[in-house]
Amino acid sequence: MTPRRALVVSTAILLAASVYVNFFLNKGEAKVPREPLSSIPTTFDGWASADQAFPTKVLETLGVDEYLMRRFTKGKDAVWLYVGYYKSQKEGAMPHSPRHCYPGSGFNPIRNDIVSIPVTYPGLREIRPNRYVFAKGAEREIVVYWYQSRG
Structure with a gap:
């Protein structure tokens, strides 16, 4: 078999394997057990x-x-x-970000950083959420937020 033919055959096999894995073996998104937010x-x-x-x-x-x-x-x-x-x-839908909704409500970000908050959760000592301070005139809002996925 010529090197060119070997490359074409190898590429075809990889493509077929990719299609098989993605369409036939993919079981969808992981189901994460969770409690209701209430x-x-x-x-x-x-x-x-x-x-x-x-x-x-x-x-x-x-x-x-x-x-x-x-x-x-x-x-x-x-x-x-x-x-x-x-x-x-x-x-x-995309997760809701305070970085967008607060300015949309007339607030301006005046400070942002990442903070450390200790937690008592198995395998986790802290979370490191975003912290923003927004201002609208004399009014100040402190917003602490993070995103968590797969549990």
């Missing part, structure tokens, strides 16, 4: 919460399969928690 505690260390709802138009824009938005309060202090869950990231 199982996230509603109180902790003196903080109480109330669930909030997005308007339908906002939900359509987000494209989430499930979400949780809670306002936790303790005295005069308040903290908002938003968690969005997407079953798939293959196509369609």
